[in-house]
Amino acid sequence: MSQTKTGSAATTEAPAKEPRGARRKRETRQRLMKAALELMAARGMDGVAINEITEAADVGFGSFYNHFDSKEAIHAELMREVLNSFGETMDHISNNLEDPAEILSTAVRYAVQRSADNPVWGRFLIQTALSADILSGLGQYMLRDIQRGIASGRFKLKDPLMAFTSVGGTVIGALTAQMEFAPADSTAKKVAQQLGLNLENIPERTASTVLQILGLTNEQADEVAHRPLPPVELRDSLF
């Protein structure tokens, strides 16, 4: 248990009075996190050696253990941070909107769009969603939003469990699809285009699909899914 955890792990700007050594340590930690994020997004936790992380971070090998106890530990930290950053955005969205359908729609559009813009982030978000128990990751936010919609009567569900499963699966499927299609030269994109599939506006179409699963009519869902997106403030140092 030799490592020190900085109070608020994600903040970039230090409290001004932060001594130089502490800043240096924080920066090293940050470099390790960033390097691990990219490597593990691409190849998964098991596919990456600590050696590779320190190399990519341009940090001495032994320094890794000044910051993390193990590979599992840094991976867990990364998941925690991706989720926290996502959660904060979600809270921000929730606090500025009334309609539960619009809240969920905004969250979905945000997640899908951001995964296309930043596949490293997206791949990691998917890892958190699939890892261990569902409700420790993405699922908890979805569940909260869905319950809110049920309570308010906006969502009318005959089968809450299946609705939850289906919404979750749809979102993860869309994140995956979006990242397959995002690169301009991807084979997935070519195949899809040959099949005549529409690859525009996937965030909005995902949101609409999700809302229909939750009981809105086609028209209602499309309307909500195309409302103007409120600006979302991002403050992640990692991405």
Next chain:
Amino acid sequence: MSQTKTGSAATTEAPAKEPRGARRKRETRQRLMKAALELMAARGMDGVAINEITEAADVGFGSFYNHFDSKEAIHAELMREVLNSFGETMDHISNNLEDPAEILSTAVRYAVQRSADNPVWGRFLIQTALSADILSGLGQYMLRDIQRGIASGRFKLKDPLMAFTSVGGTVIGALTAQMEFAPADSTAKKVAQQLGLNLENIPERTASTVLQILGLTNEQADEVAHRPLPPVELRDSLF
């Protein structure tokens, strides 16, 4: 390239004339496959050492290389075999039913139910669905069934891509959920029950959900999803 591939990898009964040595070899291979299947279902390909596979199969370590070139090779073989066995069942279902909705419903009910009965099989099916490109796994069968339904007019889709994504995500989500809930003492099960969630008949409810995504009304979907299941013949040596 020292290994020999038996013609039809999955068959149990040999052509009677098979010499003793060949049978012995086939049985060793089979034991390796079975052991790897269980270990890799639980811990993933990377989490298992070849050593552990031969130990579990009660086979000398070096013998592994009489049958497979690498860990990747045996994993690929396992995916291929799980998928083939699934595909044959799907073909059997397709050939004996007319209604595209019923064909897809039967396939979904079969996959979900069998995952509950045999979590090792289920976990592997999920691995095939998530691995590499979507359409090499489960997806190809779904895509075929959905296209058939569109062609016949049974499914009316405004957005084929999202329908496909959503159906795929829903099925994988249901497979996962079903396996979480299947063990009598699982925590997931307790949590779900405390939330008042209905855990009965998940195969049928998944099928119904999928059909609704594909444009059937609630009532139509429920009716199809509860038709009597035609008997399905299984002939997998591995499970």
Next chain:
DNA sequence: ATTATCTATAGATCTATAGATAATGC
């Protein structure tokens, strides 16, 4: 003096192969 980093390395783990042993089939 303290703290964070670095280099170097011991030990564990794992893969792939070589060569010996045992069983089969002619």
Next chain:
DNA sequence: ATTATCTATAGATCTATAGATAATGC
């Protein structure tokens, strides 16, 4: 004689730690 298995091991890879070096802060 051939074939499949086995045991034993060399070599590669990776983790975790020890001890040296450099920078900071008093």
